[in-house]
Amino acid sequence: MSRVGKMPVAVPQGVDVAINAEQISVKGSLGTLVQSVNRLVTVKNEGGKLTFTPADESVEANAMSGTMRALVANMVNGVSKGFERKLNLVGVGYRAQAQGQKLNLQIGFSHPVVKDMPTGIKVECPTQTEIVIKGADRQVVGQIAAEVRAIRPPEPYKGKGIRYSDEKVSLKETKKK
Template identity: 45%
Template sequence: MASHIGKLPVAIPAGVEVTINGQEFSAKGPKGSDAFEIPEGITAQVENNEVVLTPADDERSTRAKHGLARSIVASIVKGVHDGYSKKLQIVGTGYRAQLKGKSIEFSLGYSHTITVDPPEGISFEVPDANTVIVNGTDKQAVGQAAANIRKLRAPEPYKGKGIKYADERIRRKAGKAGK
């Protein structure tokens, strides 16, 4: 029995070119290109403008990798066609970000500024001083770059100051009881 997720074909949108060479899967689209090594025991082929992955045997480890491989292939196809982005908000008096070339310079209440260079395949946007958008074709790399930026000054629970994801809610704690 194969994976329920792995059985689903991955639709290839217009403008995306998919190449399968043995176990090497690669996709090229308007936003860039990406590649993935399909695990042993799983075969992939393009049928009717869709990528279909099939397990060679019914071994438990192959079934587990089957669904994972299909999910990774789907995220690569979506990434080269649409791209991924994470929006971060900076909350706090005097906390701000500004673009310096391709890098971002943060003022986060420390005695110094912090400069963050984008990893390969990642780009930054700073629409205003309190918003940073991380863009790229690789879902994992975009998430990791956003997490690294958030880690510079994680939101604290008392005043909510720090860098947070745009859709994140910070659970606030009550401060000391006043006399």
């Protein structure tokens, strides 16, 4: 059996888990998330702990038990604590500004770039060169952060652009005569 799939998921106080034949619904203080259940995995809620076991002895069922466990653990963590991704702007005159559900970026183009945030995602700018994207769904938070970074990825010669706060950009040496 999958090593990850063997570990139960602890459900903290204030988080409600509803298990149907087709889906798992997790509700907490930061929202509600729904995940469809794979037919190869059986999910049980036993005393505040969720267990995931393969329905049969196949390799696919074993793999899916670990996958389902990881997805549901992220859902439980998301509705209780939430996820966040930090981005930094590097470059002279590069600025970011959060206005409600919109992110205004001035990143060296002739026009400002406006990025709309989907529902459930909050964007903050503690300083003009920092962006913090927060939400309950880990996949959506990561996807939005990747889309914002893709507007102006860090270039390899000066390192200017939008990068993750923990990203290391290795700079190339310029051409010699």
